[in-house]
Amino acid sequence: MKKKPLKERLLQGNEAVVEGALRAGCRFFAGYPITPATEISEQLSVRLPQVDGTFIQMEDEIASLGAVIGASLAGVKSMTATSGPGFSLMQENLGFAIIAEVPCVVVNAMRGGPSTGLPTSPAQSDVMQARWGTHGDHPIIVLCPSTVRECFDLTVRAFNYSEKYRIPVILLIDEVVAHMREKVMISDEEDIEVFNRVRPTMPPEWYIPYEDTPQGVPAMADFGEGYRYHVTGLTHDVRGFPTSRPDEVDPFIRRLFRKVSQNFADLQMGEHFHIDDADVAIIAYGCVARSAKRAVSDCRERGIKAGMLKLNTLWPFMRTDVEKVLRQAKVVIVPEMNMGQISREVKRVNKGEAKVFTINRVDGTIITPQEIMARIKEVF
Amino acid sequence: MGDVTKLIHHYLRHDKKFPHVWCPGCGIGIILGALIRAIDHRGYEKDDIVLVSGIGCTGRLPVYVDFNTLHTTHGRALTFATGIKLAKPRLKVIVVMGDGDAVAIGGNHFIHAARRNIDLTAVIVNNSVYGMTGGQYSPTTPYGMKTATSVYSNVEHSFSISELAVTAGAVFVGRGTVYHAKLLESLMEKAFQKVGFSVVEIISHCHTQYGRMNRMGSAVEMMQWQRDHAVTMEKAAQMNEEDLKDMFRIGVLVDRDLPPYQDEYERVRRWSKGVEGK
Numbered sequence: 081m082k083k084k085p086l087k088e089r090l091l092q093g094n095e096a097v098v099e100g101a102l103r104a105g106c107r108f109f110a111g112y113p114i115t116p117a118t119e120i121s122e123q124l125s126v127r128l129p130q131v132d133g134t135f136i137q138m139e140d141e142i143a144s145l146g147a148v149i150g151a152s153l154a155g156v157k158s159m160t161a162t163s164g165p166g167f168s169l170m171q172e173n174l175g176f177a178i179i180a181e182v183p184c185v186v187v188n189a190m191r192g193g194p195s196t197g198l199p200t201s202p203a204q205s206d207v208m209q210a211r212w213g214t215h216g217d218h219p220i221i222v223l224c225p226s227t228v229r230e231c232f233d234l235t236v237r238a239f240n241y242s243e244k245y246r247i248p249v250i251l252l253i254d255e256v257v258a259h260m261r262e263k264v265m266i267s268d269e270e271d272i273e274v275f276n277r278v279r280p281t282m283p284p285e286w287y288i289p290y291e292d293t294p295q296g297v298p299a300m301a302d303f304g305e306g307y308r309y310h311v312t313g314l315t316h317d318v319r320g321f322p323t324s325r326p327d328e329v330d331p332f333i334r335r336l337f338r339k340v341s342q343n344f345a346d347l348q349m350g351e352h353f354h355i356d357d358a359d360v361a362i363i364a365y366g367c368v369a370r371s372a373k374r375a376v377s378d379c380r381e382r383g384i385k386a387g388m389l390k391l392n393t394l395w396p397f398m399r400t401d402v403e404k405v406l407r408q409a410k411v412v413i414v415p416e417m418n419m420g421q422i423s424r425e426v427k428r429v430n431k432g433e434a435k436v437f438t439i440n441r442v443d444g445t446i447i448t449p450q451e452i453m454a455r456i457k458e459v460f
Numbered sequence: 461m462g463d464v465t466k467l468i469h470h471y472l473r474h475d476k477k478f479p480h481v482w483c484p485g486c487g488i489g490i491i492l493g494a495l496i497r498a499i500d501h502r503g504y505e506k507d508d509i510v511l512v513s514g515i516g517c518t519g520r521l522p523v524y525v526d527f528n529t530l531h532t533t534h535g536r537a538l539t540f541a542t543g544i545k546l547a548k549p550r551l552k553v554i555v556v557m558g559d560g561d562a563v564a565i566g567g568n569h570f571i572h573a574a575r576r577n578i579d580l581t582a583v584i585v586n587n588s589v590y591g592m593t594g595g596q597y598s599p600t601t602p603y604g605m606k607t608a609t610s611v612y613s614n615v616e617h618s619f620s621i622s623e624l625a626v627t628a629g630a631v632f633v634g635r636g637t638v639y640h641a642k643l644l645e646s647l648m649e650k651a652f653q654k655v656g657f658s659v660v661e662i663i664s665h666c667h668t669q670y671g672r673m674n675r676m677g678s679a680v681e682m683m684q685w686q687r688d689h690a691v692t693m694e695k696a697a698q699m700n701e702e703d704l705k706d707m708f709r710i711g712v713l714v715d716r717d718l719p720p721y722q723d724e725y726e727r728v729r730r731w732s733k734g735v736e737g738k
Contacts, residue, residue, distance in 0.1 A: 150543025
């Protein structure tokens with residue numbers, strides 16, 4: 081069968097998230113209105129019933145993530161979308177999804193904070209909250225797009241990772257990328273890898289719901305399919321029953337970390353732009369990476385060997401890639417729309433090979449290519 | 461094998477490490493018994509039942525029974541249950557909560573699940589106190605009572621869970637007590653049969669905390685208190701306000717028919733496909 085050509089469309093970042101979610105097989109969305117994420121709710125309220133999915137507007141963000149986890153336990157791929165204040169409310173149930181290993185996707189379209197902050201202005205200030213917002217030791221996967229097409233691709237990836245590793249995945253978009261419109265090519269016929277959670281195939285009496293496996297990811301039974309088991313936010317043994325025995329707690333918590341840490345190669349995505357011979361390297365993500373790319377091109381035109389490492393995976397932190405950049409470049413600049421959340425990580429892994437400088441903007445406006453150029457001239 | 465033994469073997473988890481967490485004499489054991497008998501009497505398949513709970517003494521109930529069981533975060537059981545029911549409407553969803561779980565931290569979810577008419581049964585164990593954490597006052601602790609956080613006297617006014625449920629839109633609301641075990645069983649059965657958001661409130665006792673602090677005696681004496689202060693709906697209808705002052709009504713408070721959320725949403729699906737005009 082001849083494939084239809086890719087269709088050119090003018091889409092907003094939030095709209096591309098919707099397209100990605102539907103392509104990944106999302107059939108349940110629960111959310112609460114909040115700027116700048118509302119378009120995701122609005123569009124899914126139209127689209128999900130058309131494909132026999134379910135959209136529900138809950139009474140708050142706590143309820144939204146609760147319903148999403150419930151739907152996922154019943155076997156349906158599920159998602160919610162919010163911004164800073166709502167993301168704060170979701171933190172407890174996010175921890176539940178981590179400990180009970182329930183796949184789900186949480187979109188956080190970042191705006192300025194703390195608190196109500198700057199509802200309609202961009203920021204990148206939830207990077208650390210996404211990593212450590214819920215209490216307790218835990219792994220997490222956080223993805224960050226910088227183009228509309230990446231909003232689509234990384235949403236699909238977010239679902240795939242959540243299904244593959246039984247873990248909530250956070251898609252951190254900034255307000256610029258969420259609301260920006262770009263020409264993108266998206267087609268229903270395009271080959272896109274979609275991963276579905278591994279379900280048990282053994283007889284129910286043999287099923288051990290939280291059994292360790294080489295991958296560290298146990299098979300997950302849907303509620304109502306004959307595998308009656310217990311799901312709890314308490315630390316549990318391999319059968320899912322609460323335990324406080326040190327010899328059961330320790331391997332459980334370590335397994336949660338292992339399923340992420342032994343799969344860095346699969347999870348860590350970035351873009352290397354003129355980075356291999358760069359004397360000046362910029363490490364950026366989200367909308368700032370767009371300005372950084374322009375600054376790199378302008379530098380190259382003027383004979384300055386600049387390059388950029390764009391992080392699409394924020395967590396687990398792309399240490400190996402960053403270390404390579406630190407060894408190669410003389411100067412590394414980390415521009416961010418926060419007071420230094422990723423630069424802190426870059427400095428942490430720097431063994432003194434490169435000088436690390438930051439650009440921090442916290443006024444609700446974007447970092448421009450000119451600003452990055454000026455900083456390069458200042459420090460290099 | 462006796463009938464009770466058969467029920468125990470069929471419904472309790474043989475691989476769950478007993479003993480349970482509840483104090484000797486706790487009302488939750490009687491409630492669990494009534495719940496199992498009501499489910500058995502309805503003839504539901506164990507695979508089709510999802511038993512969801514929040515946090516607290518009542519929150520520990522699902523782990524002991526052989527259904528699809530889910531022990532969620534504090535106050536949020538109804539939100540998880542909403543997701544399960546809408547994702548898989550064929551499942552029979554039952555949610556067990558304590559008073560603090562259901563109407564303090566989870567109060568907002570409670571009224572909205574009722575308003576939406578989500579097709580599930582909320583079984584609420586009301587023992588007037590936060591038992592597991594040591595007996596602090598809850599939204600159902602009566603005015604003037606002593607608890608671990610109101611040692612001088614509770615100056616907050618309580619509200620009625622059942623009347624809140626009626627006002628919020630529940631299609632079936634029944635109130636029972638631990639003392640009236642047979643009534644409890646029949647209220648649960650009626651609630652399970654009902655399509656839509658149904659509530660069974662159970663007046664229970666916490667002799668370990670609440671009873672001790674208010675000198676209400678043993679579990680048996682507290683159950684006698686339930687017997688002496690409960691009035692059936694029929695009898696209450698013939699009593700005046702003055703006589704009913706210190707009493708509470710038991711039986712069916714409301715039983716009405718309204719389409720459940722999943723049926724309403726099915727219409728949304730049809731509209732979205734242009735199958736049916738609005």
